[in-house]
Amino acid sequence: MWGSALTLYLLLVASQPLWAQTEVPVSAVAPQNCSLECIRQGRPECEYCRVTGDDIKKKVGLVSHHGCIPWPCLELLGDEDPSICEHYVQAPDDVKVEFVHESNPKSDTVIVSWKPSHYGIAFLRGFQVSVQALGGTAVACQLLLFSRNISLSAAHAQTFYKSDPFPGLSLGSQYAVTVMALPVPEQWDKFYQSFYFNTRSCAEKNGLEQCKQDWYPQHIKVQQDDSVVIVTFNLAPPIMGIRRYFCLCRGDGEVKYTDIILDSLENKTHHSFQLSDLHEGTNYTCEIAAKEVDAVRKRFKISVQKAEILPSTPPSLAVVLAVCLAVVAVFGVLLAALMCWRSKVYRKKLDANPEIDTLYEEQDTLKEPVVLPGNRATPPRLLICYSGYDGAAHVKAVMKLGAFIQQHMATRVCLDLWDYLSIAEEGVVAWYCRQIRENDFVLVICSPGLRQRYDPEVTHDDSVDLMSNACSCGAIVQLIGEEVGRAKARGEDMSKYMAAVFKYCEETDIPTELRLAAHYTVPRDLPLLFSHLHGVALHKPGSYLKINNITEKSYTGVPTGAALQLAIQEAGTALNGEQQQMEEPNYDRVDA
Secondary structure, eight states: OOTGGGGOOOOOOOSSOOOSOOOOOTTOBOOBOOOHHHHHHTOTTOSEEEEOHHHHHHHHSOOOSSSOOOOOHHHHTOSSOGGGGOSOOOOOEEEEEEEEOOSOTTEEEEEEEEEOOSTTGGGOOEEEEEEEETTOOOEEEEEEEEOTTOOOOGGGGGOOEEOOOEEEEETTOEEEEEEEEESOOSSOSOSEEEEEEEOOOHHHHHOGGGOTTTOOOOOEEEEEETTEEEEEEEOOOGGGOOOEEEEEEEETTEEEEEEEEOSSOOOOSEEEEEEOSOOTTOEEEEEEEESSTTOOOEEEEEEOOOOOOOOSSOOOHHHHHHHHHHHHHHHHHHHHHHHHHHHHHHHHHHHHOTHHHHHHHHTGGGOOOOOOOTTOSSOOEEEEEOOGGGOHHHHHHHHHHHHHHHHHSSOEEEOGGGOHHHHHHHOHHHHHHHHHHHSSEEEEEEOHHHHTTTOTTSOOOTTOOSTTHHHHHHHHHHHHHHHHHHHHHHTOOOTTEEEEEETTSOGGGSOGGGTTSEEEEETTTHHHHHHHHHTOOSEETTEEOOOTTOSTTTGGGSHHHHHHHHHHHHHHHHHHHHHHHHHSOOTTOOOO
């Protein structure tokens, strides 16, 4: 009866995100430090206990790699009285998250609290709480059980229960927290409560003066002396130990980079440096920041004025006035003649083509904003398929791409790395078949490993075992290819299926079955992918689509975009290294 409960869906995302700014009630019941044996015996000092992995291993004989399998009540408490675990219990309510003190300045610690539902509360045996980083596979879990002899009443539905602290959460990251009521029914979908929350940034937790990445110059002064531009900015506090900065200026189609190194270790508050080789009459957009990884940049503008050349002997005022009046008179005559000539030409064109007048009247109506379709109640759902044959670096790039699309492209992403329990229950192929049916779009990340999936002579890296992905990617791609071909033959819409390659791959890596579908290159075509997912045009007459942080130049300005860029670079380096290794001749081998 409880066999399928071992692999129930655990980490479902909620319909709305929640910022972790709520406080855990002071009167919340905290877990006690007691053992599973104490709970089974029903001792009074073990009313609400945190069960450790060692206790579960002693009782059941094995422990999940992630520690998040919802152990059936029968396995832990019901071997003597099975009736204690046969009733449904509804999901907890009013889930809250609170930040607690963490001595490590690079991480956060949270405590989760909740109230049990009054539906089935008399049969409630405990809770399981899990926290997972969005875009990652690491999961932290806690199993909290009530004493065997306790039966809660409806009045306890107003009591808050809380978890032990979850330490070591990365700053400035997004997490999914799930609270599950136990016992877990075999076929039911209302036994958990799940949502997103964000950990604090380094500046929010420690103050801006303690964070190299979040600090940026706030006071910038620009002075021009002839053709030389001098920039003065405030330095970081000495406690940060920042001694190197950089300035990046763009203008007139050029990019000028200036490396700033402090000439001494004096405790100065400001520093000045010189920008040279700037073109006169050009407007520049500049950024200045500490030379640290992912440091915040301060933007400012520079308008390089032309240097004035003063005559050695200034002319008299009468001469200047006479010259100015003459110039104005000549300019006025020329302007009047030009206006008269243009008026005659316009009348001739208007007489020849009366529709021109209507064209000018309708010109302003073309300038309309582009908005997303309003008939979609929920974000589009996107299934990402990929091959695990190309190594862990390629899989990491796929995972970072999914996190970026979900956070900055208003799309709900489905990825097998985030749904391992359902895959264990259904099987890889069955899981993919269901997701292909239920999702609005399917994106296949193509790579050399995906192209070579049918070649038995190719030796693949078996060290990457991601939910048996490497063993099933060929079947999944063939299934998707059949769907694309069937839609093409019937003249149906094929926009559901897409193919993409990272910039370190080639378009030839796209299998023949997927050539009929739209294909993109990441990150160059991120705007096109956004347009495809939301069904909006990038350009229309008089208007264009502008979405922040998704172009090839701007996507690295957000943390998830910077992480995606780094993952793509690492995957490209790893893939090129493997290819070079395969191409090198083996001189140690002696043919028979």
